[in-house]
Amino acid sequence: DQQVKQNSPSLSVQEGRISILNCDYTNSMFDYFLWYKKYPAEGPTFLISISSIKDKNEDGRFTVFLNKSAKHLSLHIVPSQPGDSAVYFCAETSGSRLTFGEGTQLTVNP
């Protein structure tokens, strides 16, 4: 049973607009959520994280929001750029374990 779910396999947006990637989770005992980005033929790379005690974390164009009552988090990318086109994974940490969602393919069109 998937503990971290990304229900949208793909998302397409225009360059300059906002991209919103979503993630739902079931485990309330997590420590952090992390977002990773993956380009084809490469390993995932870390993007941004959020602690369980926060509801927002921002790093440049990337902002992650955490809604604990809804067990939902989202990654906002503003403005979106063609180089952001990649697969995005959310991942939950609990102790030394990392549990990933299925991933969402983001395509940013010029």
Add this chain to the structure above:
Amino acid sequence: EAQVTQNPRYLITVTGKKLTVTCSQNMNHEYMSWYRQDPGLGLRQIYYSMNVEVTDKGDVPEGYKVSRKEKRNFPLILESPSPNQTSLYFCASSTYSGPDNEQFFGPGTRLTVL
């Protein structure tokens, strides 16, 4: 250059023929882990290691073995590969100074078991 390397990058083998995928990191990281990526399932953890001689099962350990004899190396062993182990495999490492530690991933090994 700080990196995680995996070898081979691509491998086609047959059912039952033992194979090893090597993973090495040059960042003196304590924590290392193996994942497999399958369509619609994301990345699933196979095994992880907190330090030398310390390994533990992840979510999908069946059919795999690992060892951690040296800090820098964490090989993944398939004693008798089967077609359902056809997948994209990633090795990752991190320091272990807290649960928010980002993991550094290798480039991946695409394995096909016929």
